[in-house]
Amino acid sequence: MNASRYLERPPPAGVGLACIWHHELPDGSDAPFEQRVVPDGCVDLIWWSRDARIQVAGPDTGPALARLEPGDLLIGVRFKPGMAPPILGVPADAVRNGRLPLRDLWGPDADRLGEALASADDPAEALTEAVMRRSAESEPADPIVVPLLRNLADHPVRGAADALGLGERQLRRRVQAAFGYGPKTVQRVLRFQRALKLAYKGTPLADVAYTAGYSDQAHLAHEVRELAGAPLTALLDSPASGPSTL
Secondary structure, eight states, X not given: OXXXXXXXXXXXXXXXXXXXXXXXXXXXXXXXXXXXXXXXSOEEEEEETTTOOEEEEOOOSSOEEEEEOTTOEEEEEXXXXXXXXXXXXXXXXXXXXXXXXXXXXXXXXXXXXXXXXXXXXXHHHHHHHHHHHHHHTSOOOOTTHHHHHHHHHHSOHHHHHHHHTOOHHHHHHXXXXXXXXXXXXXXXXXXXXXXXXXXXXXXXXXXXXXXXXXXSHHHHHHHHHHHHSSOHHHHHHSOOOSOOOO
16 A cells, blocks of 8 residues: 545635645555655745654746655645745745755744644644744735736736836846746746646646647647656646655
8 A cells, every 4th residue: 555645725814825735655555655746836834744844845947756755744834926935034036946944944943843743733733823923923925926927827028017017127036036936937837837727627638738828739748848847648647746845
């Protein structure tokens, strides 16, 4: 037996979280479990039961593998794109493609939180409450985040900059700080995620390409391989879930 269990639950409103998740590989499993993780523009805080450490998984620009050993339990909170920097205390590009100890950003507070989660009745709730407290003490996210996501989904970068009343250079600087990479990469990730959602729903791949905004099915296939390291059909056979912790 080697079945991991991955579950998500909705977060409380108002703290910029996408979900709270739980990923476990039972003790009786025959071997480690590896999961392909693909870019989604999000940042995660992940607590490992094995050693009570908390890790930051930054926004990815390519595929990564998450590996669980038998007996591992991971608890995570996932920030919506652009929402993590004020709570982390650093711009998102400082943790791009990164897997680093939260202690590097929060100091001893991260160690104390990790130990508290180890003795908590509900580690996910305790981690969420810690994020909510940190959010209350932090500056709000950059106000361009929400309108930017809306504009970049349907407009070229110049059009998005004009709609927000920003020059392209200023837009690039603020986008990198909020999302971890430039506006064109944000567009690629948004389009890729739209394509995945459509494909998971059973939409024919030719229709996926058109609806998600690709020029044709070959363009879709190329972009999926670039971002996910595998063809779309392989992702559908084993949907990505949970952040990479490597």
